[in-house]
Amino acid sequence: MxxxxxxxxxxxxxxxxxxxxxxxxxxxxxxVNHVPDAVLAAIDGLGRAALADEPTTVEQRLRGDFRVRISCDRTALDAGTVPVAFRLEHGTTAPTLRDHGSFVVTIVDGVDSRLRAWGIDPPDAYTHRRTDDEWQVYAGRATLR
Structure with a gap:
């Protein structure tokens, strides 16, 4: 860094x-950093909470049509894995989130990088899980080290 x-x-x-x-x-x-500072600060808060074994949730806007949610509840802390979900407002689906193009990849890589800095290993891929209105939901499980 x-x-x-x-x-x-x-x-x-x-x-x-x-x-x-x-x-x-x-x-x-x-x-270039394409992840908003508020998102990075929220992930830092998640990292500190995970180290203190305290449940917390990150729910942040990455851009107008892109959101991230990381639910680190007691069950996730005990299991050592936390669900990470991205919501992308897009009319078409793709098998994985990174299939939506380089700008999405850049943002996701920035989130994953910050998670790794706190000892949280992001999933190899965020796969398409469902469509909620016009929002495509992609998710995976990150591992706490």
Whole structure:
């Protein structure tokens, strides 16, 4: 993880598990980040909650037609796997979420990368599960390490 430059005085590295910030600015992923900061912050909250063995849920908007939900309830924590579901407002289905094109892939890769930073292994693929009105639902199970 790269850290954005900062003109102000740097602070000492955090002593917490997970993504650390070594300057006064937020971490910057390599390349362009297409995942909203609110989503990244929610995943960070999920990571901290999982480390503390506390249930939590992430439900965030990735863009106007794209959402993510990660349900880390007591049952999921005990089982060591959490369901991760994406909802994409799209008229056609595809076998997996990544089959919807490079921009969707970029966003999903950003979410998966942040999960991995917290020791949560995302599924290999998010498969199509159902259609809910015009929303296509893709899901998989992430593994807590």
């Amino acid at each position: 790269q850290v954005a430059p900062c003109a102000r005085r740097q602070r000492a590295p955090d002593r917490t598990v997970g993504p650390t910030v070594r300057s006064c600015d937020a971490p910057v992923e390599a390349g």
